[in-house]
Amino acid sequence: MQDEIDHTSFVIISECNTHDTVAVHLFQKLLIQFLTDTLGHVKKICYFSDGCAAQYKNRKNFLNLCLHEEDFGVQAEWHFFATSHGKGPSDGVGGTIKRLAARASLQRPFDQQIITARQLFEFADSEIDKIHCQFATTEQYRQQAEFLKDLKMLAQFQVHGICILLFQSPKKRLQFDPFHLQTRKDRN
Template sequence: MPGKRDTIVVNDDGNKTTYQKRILLYTIREAYVLFLTEHAGISLGRTVFAELCPKHVVVTSSMAHRVCVCIYYENVNLLLNILCKHINESQCSNLHSFTSVLVWDESNYDLMSSNCFMCSNYFDLYVKSNVTDKNVQIRWYQWKHINGYATKKEQQSSVEQCIEALSSQSVSISTANASCGNDNYSFSLVSDNISHDKYCINSCITSVINKMKEELPSLEEILLFSDGTASQFKQRYLFHNLTRISNNFKLCLSWHFFATSHAKGVVDAIGGTVKRLVWQ
């Protein structure tokens, strides 16, 4: 851990030694399995293995949530470390400097959520236009999940392709599934609006009902089921809006909420399938 105070004093046979804390990215169970794999001839229980862990090595659950150690964060850093060498006046040596170039105020939530038109051209202005040679082939490392373990793999691509990958915009996916008798209808609504607020949900519901009315002209009643997310579903604005939608479409609508942590279903599978197809 990088902080000046992120240290621990260990008593080694009467001698006090100060160590910088280290983060164990694996769980104790995962580290134990790796140990047995590499030292097949040693018989050691997991409890003893955990007790032998150095005092200055801490698990991720005991660290402060101020440092991101996930592979997504690190992969962007690894790419920026190489890419900055091919950008004039580059301030993109790491993720922090990169985000500071893209917005004028990192503490503003709307700016960091790409909801500011003033910052929309910052990437082209400060990054894309300063590329020295977009056709240069570069090599860098990325963390990949292979057989359940995170492994560094070398990547190769042109500077132009890397820049395009960094400039790709985020989108949101709203999924729905409708059943009528033996017929099923799956919906995946993609939008560049990533707010996930009540207005976005209203647009999605309206779009789905419009499509269902086209498929089933004699439709009279719809039973809606969802989780209890307050920002999207379980709120007074949505309930008020249901009366308007019901009157507009001449439908009888009712909304039902799943119990907490019990809303996993086909809509999650639809979203997972769409994301997998995009990444392929």
């Protein structure tokens, strides 16, 4: 049987407005659960994102990448586009949901407007067939933050790695390729 490439759109709508590495870790957890439920075994995930320091390009997320296989059971690599570069299909999917929800909200009576994250999720999940939607609660975010805090990962691990700058016209991309993770105990 030949390997086939298939496309699916997956969106997480969150009621939590904090978008940091905790949110990224939670969204990865939800995404990987969706992928394994849908596809079965996943060998490797290749992430592509912009260079937002608060969400992606920071020491906590590099550690997240180093521990990705341990946390999620799947190998991963992460590619970062330069600021204002790297717009892709995900931006269009998010824009489609917002546009359709805005139009539907304008067509509804005043007391049935789509004004909360939960209402947006319920609309998208029931009305948009080709996009799989997942809802993330503030409580899930809080639990994920507690999980990551309890591990005290930043105090226990030092990340060693290679940063490779790849200049591709017209977009610049930074690739982080971790090759070694060592605990402080192992170094002594």
